[in-house]
Amino acid sequence: xxxxxxxxxxxxxxxxxxxxxxxxxxxxxxxxxHYTHCxxxxxxxEHFNVDANSFHSIDDIARLPCLPTLLFxxxxxxxxxxxxxxxxxxxxxxxxxxxxxxxxxxxxxKMSCKIMRKRQLFSLIPCHYIVMGYxxxxxxxxxxxxxxxxxxxxxxxxxxxxxLNYKNGTYTPDFDGILSTLKNLSNAIFPIxxxxxxxxxxxxxxxxxxxxxxxxxxxxxxxMLGGGWKQFYAEQANKATFYNLAxxxxxxxxxxxxxxxGAVEHPILYCDCPNHHFHVPxxxxxxxxxxxxxxxxxxxxxGLVNLITPMICATPILSVMTDDLGILHSGSQCGCGxxxxxLEIIGRVAPTDIKTCAAGxxxxxxxxxxxxxx
Amino acid sequence: xxxxxGKLFDSTEQERILSEMEPYINNTLVKKSLSVExxxxxxxxxxxEIASGKQDALLATLLSDNAMxxxxxxxxxxxxxxxxxxxxxxxxxxxxxxxxxxxxSQRMPLGVLFHIAAGNIDGLxxxxxxxxxxxxxxxxxxxxxxxNGLSLEIISRLIALEPVLTDYIMVxxxxxxxxxxxxxxxxxxxxxxxxxxxxxxxxxxxLAPTGAKLIEWGHKLGFCYIAEAENLxxxxxxxxxxxxxxxxxxxxxxxxxxxxFLNTQNEIDLHKFCKIFLPILENAVLKNRSRTIGERAYxxxxxxxxxxxxxxxxxxxxxxxxxxxxxRLTVCQDSELELSPMMCNxxxxxxxxxxxxxxxxxxxxxxxxxxxxxTPENRNIYTELxxxxxxxxxxxxxxxxxxxxxxTHDGEYALRRYTKIVDIETE
Numbered sequence: 001x002x003x004x005x006x007x008x009x010x011x012x013x014x015x016x017x018x019x020x021x022x023x024x025x026x027x028x029x030x031x032x033x034h035y036t037h038c039x040x041x042x043x044x045x046e047h048f049n050v051d052a053n054s055f056h057s058i059d060d061i062a063r064l065p066c067l068p069t070l071l072f073x074x075x076x077x078x079x080x081x082x083x084x085x086x087x088x089x090x091x092x093x094x095x096x097x098x099x100x101x102x103x104x105x106x107x108x109x110k111m112s113c114k115i116m117r118k119r120q121l122f123s124l125i126p127c128h129y130i131v132m133g134y135x136x137x138x139x140x141x142x143x144x145x146x147x148x149x150x151x152x153x154x155x156x157x158x159x160x161x162x163x164l165n166y167k168n169g170t171y172t173p174d175f176d177g178i179l180s181t182l183k184n185l186s187n188a189i190f191p192i193x194x195x196x197x198x199x200x201x202x203x204x205x206x207x208x209x210x211x212x213x214x215x216x217x218x219x220x221x222x223x224m225l226g227g228g229w230k231q232f233y234a235e236q237a238n239k240a241t242f243y244n245l246a247x248x249x250x251x252x253x254x255x256x257x258x259x260x261x262g263a264v265e266h267p268i269l270y271c272d273c274p275n276h277h278f279h280v281p282x283x284x285x286x287x288x289x290x291x292x293x294x295x296x297x298x299x300x301x302x303g304l305v306n307l308i309t310p311m312i313c314a315t316p317i318l319s320v321m322t323d324d325l326g327i328l329h330s331g332s333q334c335g336c337g338x339x340x341x342x343l344e345i346i347g348r349v350a351p352t353d354i355k356t357c358a359a360g361x362x363x364x365x366x367x368x369x370x371x372x373x374x
Numbered sequence: 375x376x377x378x379x380g381k382l383f384d385s386t387e388q389e390r391i392l393s394e395m396e397p398y399i400n401n402t403l404v405k406k407s408l409s410v411e412x413x414x415x416x417x418x419x420x421x422x423e424i425a426s427g428k429q430d431a432l433l434a435t436l437l438s439d440n441a442m443x444x445x446x447x448x449x450x451x452x453x454x455x456x457x458x459x460x461x462x463x464x465x466x467x468x469x470x471x472x473x474x475x476x477x478x479s480q481r482m483p484l485g486v487l488f489h490i491a492a493g494n495i496d497g498l499x500x501x502x503x504x505x506x507x508x509x510x511x512x513x514x515x516x517x518x519x520x521x522n523g524l525s526l527e528i529i530s531r532l533i534a535l536e537p538v539l540t541d542y543i544m545v546x547x548x549x550x551x552x553x554x555x556x557x558x559x560x561x562x563x564x565x566x567x568x569x570x571x572x573x574x575x576x577x578x579x580x581l582a583p584t585g586a587k588l589i590e591w592g593h594k595l596g597f598c599y600i601a602e603a604e605n606l607x608x609x610x611x612x613x614x615x616x617x618x619x620x621x622x623x624x625x626x627x628x629x630x631x632x633x634x635f636l637n638t639q640n641e642i643d644l645h646k647f648c649k650i651f652l653p654i655l656e657n658a659v660l661k662n663r664s665r666t667i668g669e670r671a672y673x674x675x676x677x678x679x680x681x682x683x684x685x686x687x688x689x690x691x692x693x694x695x696x697x698x699x700x701x702r703l704t705v706c707q708d709s710e711l712e713l714s715p716m717m718c719n720x721x722x723x724x725x726x727x728x729x730x731x732x733x734x735x736x737x738x739x740x741x742x743x744x745x746x747x748x749t750p751e752n753r754n755i756y757t758e759l760x761x762x763x764x765x766x767x768x769x770x771x772x773x774x775x776x777x778x779x780x781x782t783h784d785g786e787y788a789l790r791r792y793t794k795i796v797d798i799e800t801e
Contacts, residue, residue, distance in 0.1 A: 207554055303671075
């Protein structure tokens with residue numbers, strides 16, 4: 001059972017370019033599982049005239065029913081009992097809840113190990129972690145919290161300091177607390193590893209620069225970034241600005257800054273290469289789709305980002321469409337040596353990135369705080 | 375980018391610039407003054423440039439949708455005629471004294487205004503600056519995250535036309551999460567003008583220094599009311615205008631129509647209305663189709679999601695929905711005013727006349743525009759009724775978002791809020 005999935009996630013080189021055959025076999029296997037275990041998925045597949053016989057070559061993955069992340073935000077779809085569940089952050093109020101089966105989790109573990117090793121993130125040298133994200137709490141099921149914690153296992157942890165702590169039913173950022181910890185650690189003999197939201201990390205560095213605080217990090221220190229820029233999407237720091245600031249404030253070179261990209265609806269670990277590009281791992285495929293017709297477009301064209309992986313059986317997330325706009329580039333354009341194509345995210349579909357005044361009013365209505373308005 | 379002393383700087387220079395702003399502002403307050411005539415002449419010249427087509431290339435680059443409409447609106451709003459009318463209407467007589475005292479009251483600038491601008495209308499931050507200048511204030515502007523660069527271009531051009539304004543305008547692209555920078559800007563300000571949602575306003579309240587005047591422009595909702603639901607065939611012209619309004623604003627403005635109310639108890643009337651209105655709306659939407667990638671992608675994604683939902687969850691909603699190409703009318707069972715899914719997806723509800731007050735009063739803090747479709751003899755009655763509920767703008771359906779000389783914003787004059795009254799004793 002799920003032998004092709006096992007084979008796919010056993011592919012040694014996480015950026016193997018010869019994995020098409022096993023990938024399409026695993027896709028067919030995963031499709032059949034959801035088709036027989038999830039009534040909703042079956043209905044959609046039938047609507048698009050797709051069945052187990054529809055997948056022969058890698059190009060056929062474009063025929064997979066493509067489920068928008070919005071569908072998972074509005075409805076709870078499942079194909080099997082779940083071992084654990086994870087949710088998206090729900091910055092706009094809605095969130096996806098995705099269940100994971102044990103087989104899928106083992107695949108995720110294998111994948112993560114290979115990708116981390118490739119990027120040389122494992123170390124036996126203990127370190128202090130500064131987590132620029134949420135401190136785990138029983139009420140917090142977000143994937144971003146789980147993965148940030150997971151990243152603190154790459155090297156033995158001496159300590160973990162979180163910027164977002166749960167108090168009185170809410171998370172609040174504690175920049176001063178982080179700064180004070182950093183000052184205390186400035187003479188520590190072990191390296192420091194940051195993990196978390198790029199926005200918080202960027203603002204921390206800006207704050208330090210403004211206050212003239214420079215703390216050179218020990219050899220082996222890293223800045224790991226994940227969870228996306230969230231509601232600060234349009235405020236993304238230019239990457240070069242970010243790297244320059246990191247070098248100025250922490251004395252850290254851009255090779256030691258690592259960014260992750262992922263979504264709870266597509267739990268594949270995208271880790272940037274030394275040239276800071278997100279190459280598509282062997283366990284995933286990306287199709288960029290036309291913004292009007294949803295037909296696949298050639299490399300180099302902007303479109304909606306469709307992500308495919310046969311990793312999970314518990315939830316039908318075999319092929320999902322995000323609300324990101326992106327471009328797929330040929331791997332050879334990068335120059336880092338990895339040959340799989342790389343994905344560039346250029347923004348989000350409108351109007352989710354434009355907070356309209358009318359939408360803001362609705363937020364207040366939902367909370368029953370109408371008196372707050374002027 | 376940062377605009378400071380009339381020059382553009384990279385955002386990385388923010389710290390240096392913030393650290394020297396206080397003496398710079400103080401120097402301007404001591405040594406300079408800004409005449410209203412200088413400001414009017416400069417803004418009028420900018421408006422004329424836009425109207426003459428000199429800025430067409432810029433507008434076409436930054437605004438893929440409605441560039442021409444924007445040009446017309448900008449040319450009108452920035453004209454001398456409009457500015458003088460606005461000053462006269464909003465500030466009126468600026469002194470008061472009955473002659474019995476040697477002390478009189480005089481309207482003066484607040485001093486330094488910190489604008490935290492909205493991003494839902496292109497170039498709106500630049501207009502906010504213009505209002506600050508008209509009232510003689512020094513202006514610090516924080517651009518909204520959705521700004522496409524148009525505001526900075528317009529403001530730079532304004533300074534080029536009238537270099538005297540250089541010392542009165544500073545623009546930052548600081549993200550709103552950069553609390554430290556925001557706080558430093560706020561500390562320099564006498565007044566903070568904030569456009570935005572609940573979280574933005576709350577955040578600004580927390581960082582505003584004690585005594586600074588908070589000028590909040592909150593989020594609002596608009597709706598259309600059809601008073602004679604049984605005579606739909608007699609209001610076709612108004613329905614065309616309503617459809618045009620929905621298609622052009624895409625329901626993204628505070629004044630946009632989110633919900634269409636019909637004065638009826640009978641759900642059948644709502645279905646009758648949808649059957650008549652859907653083809654009109656569909657036609658208007660097709661005519662005003664968006665050309666931006668993000669919006670087109672959004673609509674495609676929504677359509678795809680809804681198609682899947684329909685397939686999975688059957689027809690339970692189908693009887694309440696009227697779908698056209700890129701638009702949809704949904705018949706709802708309740709009467710509450712609420713935000714629609716926007717982008718030409720309109721809610722249709724019953725609201726019998728006797729229910730208007732209790733229903734709308736529940737949303738009194740959020741009411742802005744009512745587009746009223748009714749017979750001329752009933753117009754005054756409904757207008758009065760809506761005003762009593764808290765609505766601050768009552769127009770015909772087609773003019774819900776139309777601009778007019780001397781208009782208020784959410785029932786208030788901006789220029790009044792950007793000034794203070796100083797009591798002065800004269801000899």
